[in-house]
Amino acid sequence: MTDAKPRYRTYTSPAGGWGAAAATAKVLMEQSVVTKGSRALLAMNQPGGFKCPSCAFPDAACTKKLEFCENGAKALAHEATKFRVTREFFAAHSASELMEQSDYWLEMQGRLTEPMRYDAATDHYVPVSWDDAFALIGRHLRALDSPHQAEFYTSGRTANETAFLYAIFVREFGTNNFPDCSNMCHEPTSRGLPPSIGIGKGTVVLDDFEHAEAIFLIGHNAGTNAPRMMTPLVEARKRGVPIVAVNPMPERALIKFTEPQDIVQMATFGSTEVTSEFVHIRIGGDLALIKGMMKVMFEREAAGEAIFDHDFIAGHTDGFAALQADIAAQDWAAIIQASGLDEAQIRRCAEIYIRSNATIICYGMGVTQHQQGSQLVQQIANLLLLKGNFGKPGAGISPIRGHSNVQGDRTVGIDERPSQTYLDKVREVFGFEPPRDHGHHTVESIEAMLDGRAKVFIGLGGNFVRAVPDTDRSYDAMRQLDLTVGIATKLNRGHLVHGKDALILPVIARSERIVTAAGEQFVTIEDSMSNVTASRGVLDPASEHLLPETEIVCRMAIATLPGSKVDWARYIDDYSLIRDKIAAVYPAIYAGFSERIKAPLGFHLDIPPRRRMWATPNGKANFLILPGLAVNAPVADPAMLRLATVRSHDQFNTTIYSYNDRYRGVYNDRMVLFMNGDDMADRGLAAGGKIALETFSDDGAVRRVEGLTIIDYPMSRGSVAGYYPELNPLLPLAFYDKTSGCPAAKAIPVRVLAVAAVD
Numbered sequence: 001m002t003d004a005k006p007r008y009r010t011y012t013s014p015a016g017g018w019g020a021a022a023a024t025a026k027v028l029m030e031q032s033v034v035t036k037g038s039r040a041l042l043a044m045n046q047p048g049g050f051k052c053p054s055c056a057f058p059d060a061a062c063t064k065k066l067e068f069c070e071n072g073a074k075a076l077a078h079e080a081t082k083f084r085v086t087r088e089f090f091a092a093h094s095a096s097e098l099m100e101q102s103d104y105w106l107e108m109q110g111r112l113t114e115p116m117r118y119d120a121a122t123d124h125y126v127p128v129s130w131d132d133a134f135a136l137i138g139r140h141l142r143a144l145d146s147p148h149q150a151e152f153y154t155s156g157r158t159a160n161e162t163a164f165l166y167a168i169f170v171r172e173f174g175t176n177n178f179p180d181c182s183n184m185c186h187e188p189t190s191r192g193l194p195p196s197i198g199i200g201k202g203t204v205v206l207d208d209f210e211h212a213e214a215i216f217l218i219g220h221n222a223g224t225n226a227p228r229m230m231t232p233l234v235e236a237r238k239r240g241v242p243i244v245a246v247n248p249m250p251e252r253a254l255i256k257f258t259e260p261q262d263i264v265q266m267a268t269f270g271s272t273e274v275t276s277e278f279v280h281i282r283i284g285g286d287l288a289l290i291k292g293m294m295k296v297m298f299e300r301e302a303a304g305e306a307i308f309d310h311d312f313i314a315g316h317t318d319g320f321a322a323l324q325a326d327i328a329a330q331d332w333a334a335i336i337q338a339s340g341l342d343e344a345q346i347r348r349c350a351e352i353y354i355r356s357n358a359t360i361i362c363y364g365m366g367v368t369q370h371q372q373g374s375q376l377v378q379q380i381a382n383l384l385l386l387k388g389n390f391g392k393p394g395a396g397i398s399p400i401r402g403h404s405n406v407q408g409d410r411t412v413g414i415d416e417r418p419s420q421t422y423l424d425k426v427r428e429v430f431g432f433e434p435p436r437d438h439g440h441h442t443v444e445s446i447e448a449m450l451d452g453r454a455k456v457f458i459g460l461g462g463n464f465v466r467a468v469p470d471t472d473r474s475y476d477a478m479r480q481l482d483l484t485v486g487i488a489t490k491l492n493r494g495h496l497v498h499g500k501d502a503l504i505l506p507v508i509a510r511s512e513r514i515v516t517a518a519g520e521q522f523v524t525i526e527d528s529m530s531n532v533t534a535s536r537g538v539l540d541p542a543s544e545h546l547l548p549e550t551e552i553v554c555r556m557a558i559a560t561l562p563g564s565k566v567d568w569a570r571y572i573d574d575y576s577l578i579r580d581k582i583a584a585v586y587p588a589i590y591a592g593f594s595e596r597i598k599a600p601l602g603f604h605l606d607i608p609p610r611r612r613m614w615a616t617p618n619g620k621a622n623f624l625i626l627p628g629l630a631v632n633a634p635v636a637d638p639a640m641l642r643l644a645t646v647r648s649h650d651q652f653n654t655t656i657y658s659y660n661d662r663y664r665g666v667y668n669d670r671m672v673l674f675m676n677g678d679d680m681a682d683r684g685l686a687a688g689g690k691i692a693l694e695t696f697s698d699d700g701a702v703r704r705v706e707g708l709t710i711i712d713y714p715m716s717r718g719s720v721a722g723y724y725p726e727l728n729p730l731l732p733l734a735f736y737d738k739t740s741g742c743p744a745a746k747a748i749p750v751r752v753l754a755v756a757a758v759d
Contacts, residue, residue: 004659006669008688008711011662014256016070016223016230031081040076040511043538047600051535053079053157053510054652056401056528057226058206059601069227074650074657078490079509080539083110085491090116090125099496103466103725104656106491112506113543118498125495125504130547130555133503138559140456140483140501147174147435151445151454154414155461156181156403157510159523159535161578162550163405164585165571166460167413169557171423172432172564176439177454178416181462181653182406183442185365187740189399190410192374196381196622198615201407203396203607204360205529209236211394214356216349217275218246218286218380219366219746220400223253223663224649229362229400230274237274242352246279246289247366248644248719249674252663254278277348282340283642283719284747286367288629289346290379292335294327296350297386307354312388316612319623323382326625338629340716358394359384366644368399369746371633374739375626382623390621391612401528402653404510408526411589411605412582416441425585431565441741442468443733449477457499458485458556460549461507463492466654469731469743470703487552489542492654507549512537514548518573521548524597526605533602550575632747635696641679643693643748645724645731654725661723666711673752674713674721683752687712693722695730696749703730706755720750 043049045059054075089109095118098106117128117136128136141150152170154163170178182190190200197203209215209232222229230253237243245254254275281289301307313320336343353359361380370376381397389395401407413422416439423434440448446468448454457464457478468474478484481499488495489509495502508514514521514537522536547555554568571578576594583593589605596603608614614621632642647653648661648670660667664674673691685691689710695703705727715721730750736743 004668006709007667008669009665011252011665014252016227016253031077031083040080040539041073044072044076044511048536050511050537051404051525051533052076053404055226055228056156056404056406057228058527058529058531059228059533069230071224071227071652075652076511078107078655078657079511081110083108084542085109085112087114087116087127094123095125095496095498096123098491102656103493103654104659106493107655107657109491111489111542112491112504114506114545116504118502120500128503133505134555134559136501136503137458137483137485137556141173141560144455148177148439149454150175150456150458151177151179151440151448153445153457153459153462153464154178154180154409155459156406156409157461158409158549159405159525160408160412160532160582161523161575162460162553163409163414164412164582165550165553165557165578168426168430168566169553169561171426171434172430172557172561172566174435176416176418176435176437177445178414178439179442179445179464180409180414180416181403181467182410182414183741184467184743186368186399186401186406187441187742188368188373188377188737191740192377193381193397195616196378196624197390197397197609198613198621199607199609200410201530201607202398202528203390203609204398205531205604206232208360208394208396209233212236212241212358212360213394214242214244214352214359216244216246216353216359216361217254218361218363220362220364221247221249221251221253221646222400223251224647225364225402226400227253233274237276242276242356243274244277244279244349244352245275246281246286248281248283248716249646249721250278250280250714277345277352279341279345279349280714280716282338282716283644284370284630284632285339285341285716287376287379287626287631288335288338289341289349290383291327291330291629292332292339292343292346293350293353294323294383294386295330295332295335296347297354298324298327300354308386309388313385316614316621317385317623318618318620319625322625323623326627330629334629340718353383353387358392359387359389360394360396360398362398362400364400366746368742369744370631371735371737371744371747372626372631372739373737373742373744375624376631378624379626381621385621385623390609396610399528404527405525407528407530408524408532411526412586422585429581429584443736443741443743446470446474446477446733449480452480455482457481457483458487459494460487460553463494463654465497466493466725466728469728469735469745470733471725471729473733487549505552506543506546507552508537508541508546510535510537512539512541516548516573521575523550523575524579530605530607531602532597532605534597550578632744632749635749637696637751639751640696640749641718641720641752643727643730643750644719644721644746645727645748646721648723651723664713669709670723670726671708672711672722673708674711674715676715676717676719677712679715679717679720680710680712685710685752685754690755692753692755693727693730693750694753695732696751697732697735699732699734701732703732705729
């Protein structure tokens with residue numbers, strides 16, 4: 001933790017604006033890359049340049065010279081940093097010593113420069129040649145009793161070409177064990193939407209924001225997690241489009257925002273009030289709000305108004321009668337209690353939705369990370385289906401994903417439950433029989449480690465041990481493994497919570513050039529609105545000893561599969577050959593890939609619901625029922641609060657850029673708990689007091705985090721929030737959505753304990 005004194009104060013300025021500009025300049029100076037970083041920023045998200053290594057929100061057709069945001073600039077600055085983690089660094093610090101350092105300290109040490117192997121005799125990482133590293137991986141994998149004893153993790157930053165080959169390598173090896181970062185965030189989208197609309201993706205493209213008549217934002221904080229989204233929101237608000245934000249925390253960027261690229265606003269210190277209706281929902285109350293809005297619609301239809309799109313419902317959907325019965329069964333008193341809202345506001349939200357002829361509903365992990373997150377996503381689809389808000393301009397469902405290619409990885413094969421159609425095409429194109437059984441998602445992979453079924457973990461990017469639930473148990477699980485491999489650009493906790501053998505393999509970053517024997521290569525990225533674009537790095541690699549992630553995958557395959565039917569060496573140099581194979585395995589969406597990707601702005605993958613086509617078993621969009629109003633198991637104890645783990649503004653996923661959270665008024669501290677003043681008073685607590693949190697669970701384990709400072713914050717009643725990964729120890733491994741495997745990190749049942757009670 002920082003030595004600076006913690007400070008807490010209310011942030012009253014608009015988000016964005018000069019504050020964002022100053023933060024961008026500051027991070028470039030901190031990483032000593034003002035000149036290099038500024039040049040690279042001009043190439044980020046531009047034709048011929050590279051895609052932002054941060055969020056997955058699409059680019060605005062590159063109509064602006066500066067198509068980046070504050071958090072994208074932070075991600076680039078930390079990637080382009082002048083600081084280096086060398087063999088001398090590892091010689092000076094044992095793994096045990098490094099384990100005592102904070103996540104922030106580890107991040108700030110800079111870029112990895114050469115492959116390293118853990119030496120148990122000295123407790124240090126030592127240099128290893130690339131050939132020896134791949135040989136070690138091959139020996140461990142070939143020595144397993146079963147390929148299912150290995151777990152192959154993928155980060156969302158992995159490019160399409162690499163992810164595709166990784167999926168082929170692992171399946172030829174013989175398993176579908178693909179724990180993936182998507183498992184921890186939008187897996188309810190991937191699993192919940194297909195039974196509803198036939199595809200596990202959003203149906204909105206960026207142009208739809210220009211035609212929307214209403215926009216609903218449920219359970220996400222765009223100003224921090226997808227800042228480039230603020231531009232279309234601000235532009236829509238200027239046109240008079242109502243924007244309804246639903247969240248347990250009032251987020252500054254959704255209240256008032258200054259566009260850093262709006263010269264007039266910047267010069268006049270102006271801003272735009274983004275949200276026309278802020279819905280201060282209780283954690284887990286989204287289902288009650290949605291059903292309350294639908295209840296208003298059914299009531300008004302029964303009174304003689306024409307509310308629903310009956311032609312659309314009759315021609316394109318199934319299950320309307322069952323939905324009508326479910327909504328009729330909901331009582332207004334129960335809806336009000338479950339949502340934490342008053343009936344008048346629910347009716348206002350319904351009125352906004354009813355009046356709109358084209359509505360977009362965006363949602364984030366505040367929706368997905370519940371015990372029935374998949375079913376909650378389906379209720380959002382139900383609401384949209386009632387007014388035919390699919391297949392027309394300005395309408396649709398829009399999951400706001402995090403990592404910049406997390407959706408693309410899933411599209412090209414990173415899936416522990418692959419379709420039979422995909423597996424048949426793999427067999428046809430590559431000539432081997434892939435495994436047909438489902439593999440492990442993230443939670444199942446940790447369970448397999450704990451009970452000894454997993455022996456090897458390979459992490460293609462990411463910081464697995466800090467992202468997953470139940471931190472202490474997950475650390476124990478990783479330490480039981482025979483081999484852990486971290487493929488990364490920066491040092492992180494995952495390299496220090498390791499197996500008996502361990503490797504750190506450094507890669508060329510998104511912003512850096514990839515040059516092979518066949519010349520300069522590019523990779524491709526799919527954003528959260530299914531647009532595929534080329535990404536070409538512009539910086540020199542941080543070290544001459546780095547390899548592209550695609551080469552690392554190919555050489556792991558060569559070392560592991562000596563009798564492979566795949567000519568892996570061909571794909572090391574020429575990435576166009578990989579794209580040809582992607583097109584062969586996915587002809588319906590990727591036909592002509594190599595030619596189509598030459599378009600400066602890329603191309604959109606086909607999303608059938610945009611054409612009002614439904615790839616469901618009955619060929620219809622389906623109204624799906626989630627009985628009742630609860631999305632999480634109840635806890636009878638009146639002391640129970642629901643904890644949502646959240647990012648700070650100076651954070652991207654598990655990467656910590658500083659100890660500050662400017663928009664929430666937190667400085668030099670991350671061990672905090674945001675809490676409603678009335679909930680504090682009920683418990684005899686005061687702002688600035690120190691408390692502990694303890695999880696309600698029925699497995700007998702004590703999960704407690706101490707030393708948290710209370711911040712009086714306008715949370716909804718019964719709801720608290722704090723930062724992850726610091727509060728991940730409170731999230732039980734078994735507390736997840738059984739449909740998707742997604743941990744319920746936005747609804748952890750906890751009690752507050754005064755420090756005196758736990759000392």
